[in-house]
Amino acid sequence: MTAAEAVSPLAPEVxxxxxxxxxxxxxxxxxxxxxxxxxxxxxxxxxxxTTVGGVFTSSLCPSAxxxxxxxxxxxxxxxxxxxxxxxxxxxxxxxxxxxAKLTAExxxxxxxxxxxxxxxxxxxxxGETLDPAALTEALPVLAGSGDxxxxxxxxxxxxxxxxxxxxxxxxxxxxxxxxxxxxxxxxIAPDMATMLGFVFTDLAVTADALQAALAAxxxxxxxxxxxxxxxxxxxxxxxxxxGAAGNEPLSGPGSPHxxxxxxxxxxxxxxxxxxxxxxxxxxTKFVEVTVTGAQDDAAAKAIGLAIGNSPLVKTALAAxxxxxxxxxxxxxxxxxxxxxxxxxxxxxxxxxxEGGVVRDGYSERRATEHLRGxxxxxxxxxxxxxxxxxIWTCDLTHGxxxxxxxxxx
Amino acid sequence: MTAAEAVSPLAPEVxxxxxxxxxxxxxxxxxxxxxxxxxxxxxxxxxxxTTVGGVFTSSLCPSAxxxxxxxxxxxxxxxxxxxxxxxxxxxxxxxxxxxAKLTAExxxxxxxxxxxxxxxxxxxxxGETLDPAALTEALPVLAGSGDxxxxxxxxxxxxxxxxxxxxxxxxxxxxxxxxxxxxxxxxIAPDMATMLGFVFTDLAVTADALQAALAAxxxxxxxxxxxxxxxxxxxxxxxxxxGAAGNEPLSGPGSPHxxxxxxxxxxxxxxxxxxxxxxxxxxTKFVEVTVTGAQDDAAAKAIGLAIGNSPLVKTALAAxxxxxxxxxxxxxxxxxxxxxxxxxxxxxxxxxxEGGVVRDGYSERRATEHLRGxxxxxxxxxxxxxxxxxIWTCDLTHGxxxxxxxxxx
Numbered sequence: 121m122t123a124a125e126a127v128s129p130l131a132p133e134v135x136x137x138x139x140x141x142x143x144x145x146x147x148x149x150x151x152x153x154x155x156x157x158x159x160x161x162x163x164x165x166x167x168x169x170t171t172v173g174g175v176f177t178s179s180l181c182p183s184a185x186x187x188x189x190x191x192x193x194x195x196x197x198x199x200x201x202x203x204x205x206x207x208x209x210x211x212x213x214x215x216x217x218x219x220a221k222l223t224a225e226x227x228x229x230x231x232x233x234x235x236x237x238x239x240x241x242x243x244x245x246x247g248e249t250l251d252p253a254a255l256t257e258a259l260p261v262l263a264g265s266g267d268x269x270x271x272x273x274x275x276x277x278x279x280x281x282x283x284x285x286x287x288x289x290x291x292x293x294x295x296x297x298x299x300x301x302x303x304x305x306x307x308i309a310p311d312m313a314t315m316l317g318f319v320f321t322d323l324a325v326t327a328d329a330l331q332a333a334l335a336a337x338x339x340x341x342x343x344x345x346x347x348x349x350x351x352x353x354x355x356x357x358x359x360x361x362x363g364a365a366g367n368e369p370l371s372g373p374g375s376p377h378x379x380x381x382x383x384x385x386x387x388x389x390x391x392x393x394x395x396x397x398x399x400x401x402x403x404t405k406f407v408e409v410t411v412t413g414a415q416d417d418a419a420a421k422a423i424g425l426a427i428g429n430s431p432l433v434k435t436a437l438a439a440x441x442x443x444x445x446x447x448x449x450x451x452x453x454x455x456x457x458x459x460x461x462x463x464x465x466x467x468x469x470x471x472x473x474e475g476g477v478v479r480d481g482y483s484e485r486r487a488t489e490h491l492r493g494x495x496x497x498x499x500x501x502x503x504x505x506x507x508x509x510x511i512w513t514c515d516l517t518h519g520x521x522x523x524x525x526x527x528x529x
Numbered sequence: 530m531t532a533a534e535a536v537s538p539l540a541p542e543v544x545x546x547x548x549x550x551x552x553x554x555x556x557x558x559x560x561x562x563x564x565x566x567x568x569x570x571x572x573x574x575x576x577x578x579t580t581v582g583g584v585f586t587s588s589l590c591p592s593a594x595x596x597x598x599x600x601x602x603x604x605x606x607x608x609x610x611x612x613x614x615x616x617x618x619x620x621x622x623x624x625x626x627x628x629a630k631l632t633a634e635x636x637x638x639x640x641x642x643x644x645x646x647x648x649x650x651x652x653x654x655x656g657e658t659l660d661p662a663a664l665t666e667a668l669p670v671l672a673g674s675g676d677x678x679x680x681x682x683x684x685x686x687x688x689x690x691x692x693x694x695x696x697x698x699x700x701x702x703x704x705x706x707x708x709x710x711x712x713x714x715x716x717i718a719p720d721m722a723t724m725l726g727f728v729f730t731d732l733a734v735t736a737d738a739l740q741a742a743l744a745a746x747x748x749x750x751x752x753x754x755x756x757x758x759x760x761x762x763x764x765x766x767x768x769x770x771x772g773a774a775g776n777e778p779l780s781g782p783g784s785p786h787x788x789x790x791x792x793x794x795x796x797x798x799x800x801x802x803x804x805x806x807x808x809x810x811x812x813t814k815f816v817e818v819t820v821t822g823a824q825d826d827a828a829a830k831a832i833g834l835a836i837g838n839s840p841l842v843k844t845a846l847a848a849x850x851x852x853x854x855x856x857x858x859x860x861x862x863x864x865x866x867x868x869x870x871x872x873x874x875x876x877x878x879x880x881x882x883e884g885g886v887v888r889d890g891y892s893e894r895r896a897t898e899h900l901r902g903x904x905x906x907x908x909x910x911x912x913x914x915x916x917x918x919x920i921w922t923c924d925l926t927h928g929x930x931x932x933x934x935x936x937x938x
Contacts, residue, residue, distance in 0.1 A: 177861075180860070180865075180866070180867050180869070211857045212886060213884065213885040213886035214885075246855070247853065247882075247887055353857065353858055431929070431933070432933055435929070435934045436933065436934070441934070445619070445655025445656040448620045448655055449588070449590070449655060449762055451589070452586075452588030452589050453588055454589075455587075458590065460591075475622065476622040476623075477656075517930060518927050520840070521847070521925065521926060524844035524848075525847050525850065
């Protein structure tokens with residue numbers, strides 16, 4: 121983990137100041153399951169009556185905790201979420217399923233609820249079994265630990281992350297809040313990433329409405345970021361509504377403050393998604409790619425991701441090289457309708473091409489100046505329709521190789 | 530180009546000894562269109578009566594030479610192929626089309642044929658216009674140059690390649706031969722790559738039969754290699770049959786020696802494809818990925834490419850780290866049916882997993898020993914059917930970043 125010790129140059133200066141969410145109690149514990157000298161277990165206890173929504177990896181080889189969460193999600197209620205860092209409990213066969221069930225049972229016993237109300241998340245190395253004896257010893261200690269703050273909780277779920285990630289927003293017109301934490305920096309691609317996100321609100325929201333709102337927020341955030349095009353076995357975003365605000369449960373677009381809640385949920389998830397990209401392994405640039413003029417929005421997203429996943433585009437960005445030909449290449453390989461002879465590319469505010477050729481008066485100096493900043497914007501109009509999408513990615517540097525050629529050692 | 534000066538550690542020791550192909554005359558010229566101090570133009574003159582087959586990039590933003598070749602290919606006959614290195618003549622709009630046409634016209638004038646019998650190929654930087662005056666001056670000199678050998682021709686078409694690529698095979702049961710050259714080392718992915726391949730035979734083969742044989746050979750070779758998952762605007766494989774052998778033209782499976790011809794054509798193209806991977810930008814390992822047990826062959830190929838394109842798998846291979854969990858991840862993201870609980874992974878001859886868990890007696894030491902070699906084999910059985918495919922890739926190293934963060938400078 122030595123290569124990951126340096127904090128990303130794109131990290132925020134401080135962890136945000138975040139209010140508590142009534143109905144949520146956080147705790148952490150340094151169990152030494154993989155890491156030494158740091159907390160590696162996180163527990164969020166939730167008041168009775170909490171509803172839950174969940175979105176999981178599209179991997180066909182999901183981890184045992186993902187299997188567990190998928191199985192209990194239809195109940196719609198939750199009393200806890202517990203997360204361990206450093207071991208993904210993935211590809212561990214029957215032993216993995218046993219460890220997941222044991223975790224839920226030990227926590228349920230400790231906090232007096234049903235195992236099927238305990239959600240689980242694990243990230244880290246794939247293929248190693250979690251030791252049942254260690255879990256049985258550590259989890260009651262975790263459950264008995266004093267309250268921890270958001271930053272401690274966000275730190276406890278990190279693996280190769282170089283900084284903890286948190287975000288909160290008030291729900292306009294109410295005294296309620298949406299607040300959450302996330303982890304992730306590599307194996308990040310839609311749909312989704314080696315990423316975890318836990319987002320809480322004290323509003324009461326029906327499980328169905330929460331699920332719908334979370335699915336929409338995920339599509340607009342985590343499913344539009346990419347670090348390396350790889351997709352994890354473990355990706356999990358869970359959202360919990362404790363109901364401590366005492367409102368009539370929101371049940372969808374007809375409910376008071378529904379739009380404000382959806383806005384806050386979307387903003388928190390998008391902020392967390394951006395923080396994950398800013399912690400992209402080896403990243404030195406945060407890159408926003410906006411595609412317009414595509415056949416439809418899905419085509420625009422596909423073109424954006426083709427650009428955002430291209431190693432050649434990403435190495436050029438790392439070099440601050442306005443090598444826009446590689447963007448043409450990426451558009452060409454996306455497999456979506458595009459009109460080569462109407463393609464318009466801009467780097468920052470500098471239009472590069474129009475009408476299928478480089479623009480008269482294009483200033484490579486101005487484009488390069490934009491690329492020297494930490495935040496890079498690329499815009500591409502493919503000239504065939506009105507579909508649009510924005511995705512976010514980072515550059516590809518020696519740091520990525522350093523981190524991933526040394527992860528297990 | 531400084532980063533590319535070192536020859537790939539996977540390069541063959543010497544350029545192969547290759548026989549001439551009757552009916553083909555090669556020449557080269559150092560025109561200084563982009564590179565100094567080396568040949569950057571290659572011309573292959575072909576006897577009257579030569580037939581041609583061609584396979585081109587799947588990019589929706591193809592280069593002007595690709596547009597040109599696609600337009601003239603249906604004629605089925607060729608008298609020349611001309612290639613320039615360093616400028617792709619892609620995304621150059623009308624000026625690019627003019628430069629392509631001019632090239633064909635000048636060569637046609639010089640060797641006394643029709644422009645529509647002159648095939649073109651260009652690779653290099655995208656978006657820069659080829660100077661018509663320079664072409665008009667250089668191309669007649671090229672056409673007037675003395676005969677060059679295979680190695681000189683293979684050198685003249687290189688861009689970031691660190692060594693020239695050639696291969697030949699006799700056609701069993703005949704005195705005829707199949708011989709060709711190729712270039713490519715980055716922006717390499719199916720379908721196809723920034724790669725060019727020119728393969729010649731002195732057999733007479735009808736244009737339709739040649740096209741069919743080339744398409745099949747391409748699917749089994751260039752479409753199964755990947756360096757970085759990027760797809761070029763310029764990929765072109767052309768095959769020419771001069772007929773100098775004097776045989777009755779082969780017209781398909783019923784013709785004498787058809788199978789021997791197909792075998793030789795396939796072997797030459799596969800050898801050239803492997804040489805491209807061995808010259809993968811920054812590559813230190815040649816990696817063969819065999820997938821079995823998939824739903825069908827296409828699913829097996831998709832899974833193989835998901836593994837071969839995964840940055841996390843490729844960085845682990847660079848580190849000689851038997852991090853097979855990343856192979857599980859890549860199988861999971863491929864989007865093809867796979868049975869997690871029957872997945873069997875082998876590294877070299879060492880079986881790693883069976884029944885969804887790591888195998889009792891798995892030796893990480895033996896797996897690592899295999900990974901220390903230059904040639905790595907990964908085998909994955911996904912346990913759902915009888916589909917199979919083999920693909921070839923390389924590892925992802927600091928060298929890739931060095932080369933691609935500095936290409937234009």
